[in-house]
Amino acid sequence: MELPRFHLAVPVDDLDAARHFYGELIGCAQGRSSDRWIDWNLHGHQFVTHLAPARTERVHNPVDGHDVPVPHFGLILTVPEFHKLADRFREADTAFVIEPYLRFEGLPGEQWTMFLLDPAGNALEFKAFADDSQVFAV
Numbered sequence: 001m002e003l004p005r006f007h008l009a010v011p012v013d014d015l016d017a018a019r020h021f022y023g024e025l026i027g028c029a030q031g032r033s034s035d036r037w038i039d040w041n042l043h044g045h046q047f048v049t050h051l052a053p054a055r056t057e058r059v060h061n062p063v064d065g066h067d068v069p070v071p072h073f074g075l076i077l078t079v080p081e082f083h084k085l086a087d088r089f090r091e092a093d094t095a096f097v098i099e100p101y102l103r104f105e106g107l108p109g110e111q112w113t114m115f116l117l118d119p120a121g122n123a124l125e126f127k128a129f130a131d132d133s134q135v136f137a138v
Contacts (some may be wrong), residue, residue, distance in 0.1 A: 005045045008073060009053035010122045015117035018049040018090060025092055026085070043075055047123075049120075058121075066098045069115060069123035082112045082128035092100060097123065108137035 010016045011065040015038060022028045028047065029040035060067035063084050077085065099125035114129040124132040129135055 007046040008042075010051040010073070010118075010120075011049040011054070012118070012120035013051070013053040014119060015051055017047065021118050022047070022049065023067075025088065025094070042084070048094070064103045066115075067098055068125075072100050072115065072123035072125050074125035074127065077126060077128045079112060079128045080128055082114075082126060085126055086114055089114075103127075109134050 012031070015035075017038070018038060019030070022038075023030050026042075028040040028042050031041060031046075033039065034135075035051075037048055037050045040048075040049065045084055059070045063116075082100070094116055096114055096116050098113070098115040100112060102110065103113045104110045110130070111134070113125060115123060115125050117123055
């Protein structure tokens with residue numbers, strides 16, 4: 001079954017930093033742009049960074065012993081893609097909010113996960129399930 005694509009727009013305070021982070025580090029292809037926004041192909045989804053320097057208060061919720069930043073967004077990758085991206089972040093000396101680790105080990109929903117901030121402070125989570133049927137496990 002083919003899943004519908006999503007569209008997400010997030011605020012950034014520096015478009016050049018967004019170009020480096022999303023284009024070079026994560027590897028998203030850049031689409032249309034202006035001096036106020038950039039469209040990105042985020043694994044087939046339309047992701048847009050909009051120039052908007054004002055930031056709001058940060059919130060965290062406890063999950064599996066970690067303070068998870070809210071809001072956050074990201075991708076569900078394959079396990080090999082997850083580890084490849086984690087290695088790319090480490091090589092770039094990216095500061096993790098939550099280091100890559102195996103969450104809910106041995107329980108429903110077992111997943112690899114990592115959290116980090118983009119240069120504008122937007123929280124991202126990348127995760128991977130060895131068993132894709134566990135994405136919506138209860």
